[in-house]
Amino acid sequence: MSAEAVVEVRGLVKRFGDLEVLKGIDLKVREGETVVLLGVSGSGKSTLLRCINFMETPTEGRVFESGKLVGTEKNGRMVYRERELCALRTRIGMVFQHFNLFPHMTALQNVMEGQTTVLRESREAAEKNAIEQLRRVGLEDKAFEYPARLSGGQKQRVAIARALSMNPRVMLFDEVTSALDPELVGEVLKAIRQLADEGMTMIIVTHELGFAYHVADRVLFLDGGEIIEQGPPAEILVKPETRRAKEFLEGHSLFKLPD
């Protein structure tokens, strides 16, 4: 097992005021691995995801990216510089529940923006790559449309292309199908699954258990800010050991395991 951990989290604690959302999480994600986080809302799975790319600053604990500690330690406390975090976020792509496309830019401009503004690439190179990323999610024919003229599923795929355009080492997906009409969920999941097949390292928060079953290398169950169970989907989703995980799966009565 020499595969390098692309992302590693040690003893991660996150508090919002008095509320402890994460109570000491340890997690290692290997290159090419797809990890799915499950749990009821409020279990801390989105917060965990958002601590990995520092959309939220961890209260305690350490985050390592490709073996390197993020931030510097000063008198026992972690100090994070904005510049370092910005650079980190270019290597960790994130896709949101509500897409958050830039409405004043076309799909193409959305996908070019990070490359030109942040990575300082030439317009020509950025445009070439942007078209390539849009093709990857099957939307090259929508390049010149504004987000307002795209369906929810198309918007989310543009958002995926936008994150991919930065050539990230790992992708974070935060309930990316939860805001979509049921008939649009499939196209987005298909795009993510294709990424998994291409070997992209991914951490996914989702409620789509069937999707988790098929795409995950490893499933993590979060409850009350702790990982209570983890393992291959065929084990965790079929024979959960903890009572909370069982309850959660029974709650999703629509989920039927393939025979």
Added chain:
Amino acid sequence: MHQWDFSPVFSNLDFLLLGLYHTFLVTALALSFGIPIGLALALCRLSRFRLVSGVATFIIEFFRTTPPLVQLFWFFFALPILIDVRMTPFVASVATFSIQSSAFFAEIFRGGINSIERGQWEAAKAIGMSYRQSLRRIILPQAVKRMIPAFLERSIELLKTTTLISTVSYADLMFQANELAQKTFRPLEVYTVVALMYFFLIFGFSYASIHVERFLAKSGESTMR
């Protein structure tokens, strides 16, 4: 019955047009200083540093709540006593209305920036943008579009408020009108023409802005949905 006679007004039209030019000049300068200062004040007020936001809030509220005429007199008569500057009516006018309008523009900017969903900041941050990059590339272009009607309203208000500068003897349109009315004994004709001048200036401004809004509406999101 009043006998209308516009000939003294028309023979002195260049006198009034000079006033119109001065009115326009002070307004344009006040806008070109007031808008950037307003943006700076808005960003300071939105700052997470309490001291910075506190000072900005005080400046904004002070200039929003005191009458512009008092501010003008303060700049023109009082400031030269405090610091050794020679205030011309022109400098005092531009200074007063730059700062006074910046306080209002600051609130328009703040409202516009706050109206942008948090998700836009997050998406910008997630692709590695700094605060400045997010603001310049993502937040302000959207916020400014939403602010245009309020901007316009405020600019028109500013243009009208500049009539106050006639009180410090700056030769704006109002001042020239007063002079001409006294010289020709034709106040009714003079003020009618002046009212029409203000009307056409502001109406033209407002008409042009509708076209700007329409144009912006075509490029994606705007206030006209």
